[in-house]
Every structure is written in structure tokens, then in C-alpha cells.
Amino acid sequence: MPFNVTSYFRQEMLPHIWCPGCGNGIVLRDFAVALEKLNYSRQEVVIVSGIGCSSRAAGYLDFDTVHTTHGRALPFATGIKFANPGLKVFVIMGDGDASSIGGNHLIHACRRNIDLTAIIFNNHIYGMTGGQFSPMTPRDKKATTAPYGMIEQSFDLCRLAEAAGATYVGRATTYHNQLLTRLIVEGANNRGFSLIEAVTHCPTSYGRRNKMATPTDMVRWQKESAVLIDRIKEGRASLQEGQFPVGLLHQHDAPEFTAEYLEVVKRAREK
Amino acid sequence: MRKPIEIRLMQGNEACAQGAVDAGVRFFAGYPITPSTEIAEWMAREMPAIGGKFIQMEDEIASIAAIIGGSLAGVKSMTATSGPGFSLMQENIGYACMTEVPCLIVNVQRGGPSTGRPTAPSQGDVMQARWGTHGDHPSIALSPWSVQETYTLTVKAVNLSEKYRTPVILLLDEVIAHLREGVKLPDPRKLKLVERPRPRGGREEYRPFGGTMKEVPPIADFGMGFNCNFTGLVHDEVGHPSNSPAVTDRLIRRLVGKVEYDRDQIIHWEEIEMKDAEMAIFAYGCSARSSVSALKAARELGMKVGLIRPTTLWPFPEKAVEAAAARGIPLLVPELNLGQLVLEVSRVAAGRTRVRPLSRVDGELFTPMEILSALKEGF
Numbered sequence: 001m002p003f004n005v006t007s008y009f010r011q012e013m014l015p016h017i018w019c020p021g022c023g024n025g026i027v028l029r030d031f032a033v034a035l036e037k038l039n040y041s042r043q044e045v046v047i048v049s050g051i052g053c054s055s056r057a058a059g060y061l062d063f064d065t066v067h068t069t070h071g072r073a074l075p076f077a078t079g080i081k082f083a084n085p086g087l088k089v090f091v092i093m094g095d096g097d098a099s100s101i102g103g104n105h106l107i108h109a110c111r112r113n114i115d116l117t118a119i120i121f122n123n124h125i126y127g128m129t130g131g132q133f134s135p136m137t138p139r140d141k142k143a144t145t146a147p148y149g150m151i152e153q154s155f156d157l158c159r160l161a162e163a164a165g166a167t168y169v170g171r172a173t174t175y176h177n178q179l180l181t182r183l184i185v186e187g188a189n190n191r192g193f194s195l196i197e198a199v200t201h202c203p204t205s206y207g208r209r210n211k212m213a214t215p216t217d218m219v220r221w222q223k224e225s226a227v228l229i230d231r232i233k234e235g236r237a238s239l240q241e242g243q244f245p246v247g248l249l250h251q252h253d254a255p256e257f258t259a260e261y262l263e264v265v266k267r268a269r270e271k
Numbered sequence: 272m273r274k275p276i277e278i279r280l281m282q283g284n285e286a287c288a289q290g291a292v293d294a295g296v297r298f299f300a301g302y303p304i305t306p307s308t309e310i311a312e313w314m315a316r317e318m319p320a321i322g323g324k325f326i327q328m329e330d331e332i333a334s335i336a337a338i339i340g341g342s343l344a345g346v347k348s349m350t351a352t353s354g355p356g357f358s359l360m361q362e363n364i365g366y367a368c369m370t371e372v373p374c375l376i377v378n379v380q381r382g383g384p385s386t387g388r389p390t391a392p393s394q395g396d397v398m399q400a401r402w403g404t405h406g407d408h409p410s411i412a413l414s415p416w417s418v419q420e421t422y423t424l425t426v427k428a429v430n431l432s433e434k435y436r437t438p439v440i441l442l443l444d445e446v447i448a449h450l451r452e453g454v455k456l457p458d459p460r461k462l463k464l465v466e467r468p469r470p471r472g473g474r475e476e477y478r479p480f481g482g483t484m485k486e487v488p489p490i491a492d493f494g495m496g497f498n499c500n501f502t503g504l505v506h507d508e509v510g511h512p513s514n515s516p517a518v519t520d521r522l523i524r525r526l527v528g529k530v531e532y533d534r535d536q537i538i539h540w541e542e543i544e545m546k547d548a549e550m551a552i553f554a555y556g557c558s559a560r561s562s563v564s565a566l567k568a569a570r571e572l573g574m575k576v577g578l579i580r581p582t583t584l585w586p587f588p589e590k591a592v593e594a595a596a597a598r599g600i601p602l603l604v605p606e607l608n609l610g611q612l613v614l615e616v617s618r619v620a621a622g623r624t625r626v627r628p629l630s631r632v633d634g635e636l637f638t639p640m641e642i643l644s645a646l647k648e649g650f
């Protein structure tokens with residue numbers, strides 16, 4: 001595939017602010033490849049993000065982009081999509097952004113099944129603010145605000161999204177590149193709310209404190225922790241302690257919000 | 272559907288909703304809260320039939336986020352709430368100021384703080400309308416005193432928001448929101464409507480955050496192909512985040528300046544019997560209604576009382592106070608709070624004349640008698 005990844009980026013915004021070895025760039029590239037495959041026109045795509053290291057991704061992409069407030073990307077995106085359903089709206093969030101401060105918005109975006117594609121950069125930590133725990137920090141891992149280890153349970157955002165009504169849910173890691181791109185493409189093609197969790201690595205604020213000082217350590221951890229869902233389904237693998245499934249985790253058909261609203265319009269006009 | 276020109280018995284909240292739609296609002300997002308809920312209910316009923324959008328969001332933070340999104344997509348957008356919801360909206364109101372996204376926020380004030388008195392009138396959010404969100408920012412807030420004026424000021428609020436690319440706050444009083452009065456609705460085709468400046472040239476010369484404070488920069492709708500970046504971070508003329516002191520200084524001064532520079536165009540107030548006045552009442556919203564009755568009673572007693580009634584609370588109508596202060600006319604400022612706008616009146620009067628606050632925070636309205644008594648007691 002002749003693919004010029006740089007054509008998707010605002011050249012004048014580079015170099016990016018991310019640390020050397022940060023996984024965000026890998027996720028961003030996989031996203032750009034997905035956009036290339038989706039072959040949308042440049043003016044029909046809108047990218048909305050929250051606040052965090054990962055949310056800076058929106059500003060690097062050469063589309064209509066909105067870097068919103070912490071946790072609120074989904075309701076901004078809901079407004080954009082609802083006002084102009086012709087737009088293809090992607091939402092970039094960090095794990096803290098999506099699961100903590102924005103957790104309620106996430107549940108309701110899933111429940112409405114509004115046609116948005118959310119990509120959650122899960123580095124298991126608050127990267128931007130320097131390594132405080134997030135609701136997705138695994139048990140016993142260390143963070144600046146959990147110096148003795150995390151005692152709270154961590155969220156499985158994919159299961160949460162499924163239970164809340166999302167119609168397409170998948171997970172991949174920065175090690176599972178092509179899978180991540182495939183999930184984003186399929187999520188975008190799903191007419192409804194799609195959530196793709198991209199497990200990424202933050203060597204600076206997470207790895208160093210948790211015996212994974214280098215990016216390589218972190219990617220190795222991803223490789224060892226992620227189990228392909230298809231292998232589990234086929235009975236060729238099972239999840240061990242600390243492992244998580246990757247792949248297409250859930251899919252179902254349900255009415256989409258902006259389409260349903262047309263029904264409301266019809267009823268109001270008949271009144 | 273409404274007829275071109277109509278006289279109708281309407282509630283304040285209804286007049287607000289009708290005014291917004293007549294002004295071109297086609298996107299409403301909100302969360303139910305007394306005493307503003309009728310606006311959302313009206314929108315839920317009417318918006319779909321006129322090609323507009325209504326969505327009930329999960330909370331007020333989401334509501335303001337959604338309307339900023341709707342506006343970025345090019346649709347005139349609004350929300351309506353009351354104290355607790357208005358407090359929740361503050362961060363994103365600042366975002367709309369910073370990114371210069373037009374939108375209308377209606378705050379039907381109720382007794383606070385906290386849950387307070389949901390069905391009692393209050394004018395306790397006047398300072399919050401000015402300073403509720405953090406950082407220096409522009410502020411436009413209007414306050415009507417009748418159902419008719421609720422209609423006209425809602426139209427004006429939408430227009431100002433489009434013209435200056437900034438959120439505008441309509442501060443409604445609970446009693447006016449729920450009052451029923453005859454309203455003359457003008458022919459909507461004859462209303463003067465303002466559209467946000469949109470780019471005329473190409474992408475290369477597009478500067479969505481450029482210009483000086485004398486000109487409001489153009490904003491393209493999402494989907495028009497201008498591919499612009501909006502961020503709440505300090506940003507340069509094209510929308511890239513910046514840590515430059517010069518860029519920061521220029522941006523903050525321009526944001527505040529674009530409204531301040533045009534304050535004479537924005538500000539409106541009404542004067543009643545000010546020509547020969549020897550003392551005056553400075554009042555807005557429902558308190559101005561009690562004040563007019565007090566004024567009439569005072570005039571009958573031979574007291575030369577006048578009334579200054581601003582409909583623009585922010586930017587503060589300094590010239591209205593200036594004129595009275597220059598003539599040495601003492602000012603009585605009745606407010607349903609413990610003295611908020613009176614601070615501005617005193618600031619402008621700067622000791623040249625006496626300024627006396629009159630407060631009520633028991634959830635009741637001023638009676639004309641108590642205003643009259645205060646006038647008689649003197650300053």
C-alpha cells in the first residue's frame with residue numbers, strides 16, 4: 001500500500017510533545033493507517049479529544065480537530081455528530097479521561113449508541129500529570145498517588161462499554177499493530193457507538209515505577225499479557241492471572257441515536 | 272407553528288424558547304432543573320418539527336459540551352439551566368470563551384447557594400455570570416424584566432453571541448420565567464439576525480484566532496474543509512498551542528478586548544423620569560418592576576425619583592451610572608442578593624454620589640413599599 005503517513009499530520013505542529021519511547025505515536029500511526037483505509041474525504045472527518053498526553057494526538061492530525069476539556073470529549077463529539085450526522089467523528093481519550101472524570105459520559109454515549117468511534121489510549125496511568133493512578137491502573141502497581149501499590153480494583157472498560165450498550169467493542173495493544181488498525185476501521189464502519197481500547201505504554205510515568213523501565217520492557221509485557229480472543233474462543237488458549245483478551249470483543253446490532261432522531265422528526269411533523 | 276405576527280399569552284420560559292428559535296437556534300442540549308425545565312420541554316416538543324435538534328444530556332457539563340459541539344458544526348446552539356447546573360457548566364463556559372465558539376446559556380436564577388430554594392426568585396448569580404469560570408475572560412450577560420423583553424433579549428443574546436463569537440448568558444429571574452404575560456411576537460422574517468463571521472478566503476489565509484480586538488475573526492463550520500484546531504490551551508492565530516508570553520498576552524487581551532472595545536454597541540439601559548430626578552433607583556429584572564411601582568408612589572408624594580434599568584449587566588453599563596454620578600444623584604440599588612451589582616455601581620460612582628444597597632435573600636420579591644421606605648429614609 002503506497003501510504004504517506006505524514007500527509008495526515010500537521011507538519012508545523014511537529015515535533016510532538018511526547019517522551020522518547022512513548023507508545024502514543026504508535027497508536028496514532030495505526031489510527032492514520034485506519035483513516036487511509038477508510039478513505040474518507042479530508043473534510044468529513046472530525047477528531048475530538050479530551051485532556052492528557054494522549055489527547056494531544058488530535059492536534060497533530062490535519063482534520064477539523066477539537067482538544068476539549070478533561071473527560072468531556074464525548075459530549076462535545078455528541079453535539080458535533082448530532083448537529084451534522086454526515087460527519088465522521090472520532091474521539092481520542094486517555095484511560096483517566098474516559099474512565100474517571102469522563103466515566104459517566106462514556107456510559108451514556110454507549111447507551112445512546114450514537115455513531116462515534118472512540119479510541120482510548122490506555123497507558124494505565126495519568127501520564128500528563130506525572131504518574132498518578134487511574135481507575136485502570138492494575139492492582140498492586142505503583143503510582144505517585146499509590147506509592148505503596150494500588151489497592152482499588154481496576155476497570156475493564158471494554159466490559160463496561162458492552163454492558164452499557166456499545167455496539168462494537170475491541171481491544172488491541174501497541175504490540176498488536178495491525179489488529180489495532182483493523183479494529184479502528186471496523187469500529188468506524190459500525191453504525192453506532194464503537195469503543196476501541198488501545199493498550200499503550202508510558203515508560204516515563206508508569207513503566208519506570210513498575211519494573212518496566214524501557215519501552216521494550218513495556219511492549220514485551222503487552223505481548224505476554226494480551227491473548228487473542230479468537231484463540232480463547234477456539235479453546236487454544238485461556239486467560240491467566242494478569243492477562244487480558246485482545247481482538248473484537250463484542251458486537252451487536254441496535255438502533256443508532258441520530259437515525260432514531262429522524263423518527264422523532266417524522267412523528268413531530270405528523271402531529 | 273407560529274403565525275407571522277402574533278399576540279400570545281406566554282410564560283417567560285416559553286418566550287425565551289420562542290425567541291431563541293426565531294433567532295435561528297436549531298440545537299438545544301440540556302438537563303432538567305427547576306425553574307428552567309419548561310424551556311427544555313418546549314424544545315423537545317418543537318425542535319424536531321422545525322428541523323432542529325433536541326437532546327437531553329446526562330448532566331449540565333455534558334449539555335454545555337454538546338452545544339459547543341453543535342455550534343462548531345455551524346448550528347446556533349443553546350442550553351438552559353439554573354444555579355446548580357450553571358455552576359457545573361463553568362469550566363466549559365470558559366472553554367467557549369477561549370475557543371470563541373458562539374452559544375447561548377440561559378440561567379433561570381433560583382435561591383442559592385447549593386440546592387437552595389428551587390422555586391424561589393433570586394438574583395444571586397450576577398457575579399457568577401461575570402466571574403464564574405476561571406481566568407480573565409469576556410462576559411456578556413443580559414437580564415429582562417418582562418416576558419416581552421425575555422423574547423427580545425433572547426434574540427439579542429443569540430445575535431451578540433454570533434457577532435462576538437463568545438458565549439452569552441441570559442439571566443432570567445424565576446418569577447419572570449414563570450410569569451404569564453401578553454407578548455407581541457414580531458414577524459420572524461423581519462427580525463434582524465446576525466450570523467457569525469465565516470471565512471471568505473481559502474485555507475491558507477484563514478486565521479480563526481487572528482486579527483485585533485477591533486475585529487472578530489472568522490470561524491468555519493466543521494465539514495467546510497478548513498481543518499482547524501480548537502483548543503482550550505493558549506493558542507496562536509491558527510489554533511496551535513503556544514507557551515509564548517507574547518502569544519498569550521495577545522490572546523487574552525484580544526478575547527476580553529473584542530467585547531470591551533464594542534461595549535457601547537452591546538450595552539443597553541432604560542431611564543425612567545431621570546430628567547428632573549434628585550434621587551434614583553438602579554435596578555434590573557424583577558426588582559426593576561417593584562421599583563417602577565415605588566417610583567410612581569414616590570412621584571405622587573412629590574419626591575423626584577428616577578429609575579435606571581440596565582438590560583445589559585455585563586459588560587457593566589458604566590455610562591448609565593456615570594451620568595447620574597456626575598449630577599450627584601444618589602442611587603438606591605435593590606437586588607435579590609446581598610449586594611452584587613451594587614459593587615459595580617459604587618465603583619463607577621467613585622464617591623461622587625451616595626450609593627445604597629437594598630437586599631432581600633428570603634426568597635420573596637421586593638414590595639414597592641419597602642423600596643419607597645428606603646427612598647424616604649434617604650441615603
Ligand SMILES: Cc1ncc(C[n+]2csc(CCOP(=O)(O)OP(=O)(O)O)c2C)c(N)n1
Nearest residue numbers: 052053054070094095096097125126127128
Ligand atoms: C478538570 C480537570 N481536572 C484535572 C486536570 C489535570 N489533568 C490533566 S491530564 C490528567 C490525567 C490524564 O490522564 P489520562 O486521561 O490517562 O491521559 P494520559 O496523559 O495518560 O494520556 C489530569 C488529571 C484537568 N486538566 N482538568
Ligand code: SF4
Nearest residue numbers: 018019022053127202
Ligand atoms: S508521560 Fe507517558 S504518556 Fe505522557 S508522553 Fe511521556 S511516556 Fe507518553
Ligand SMILES: [Mg+2]
Nearest residue numbers: 094095125127
Ligand atoms: Mg493515561
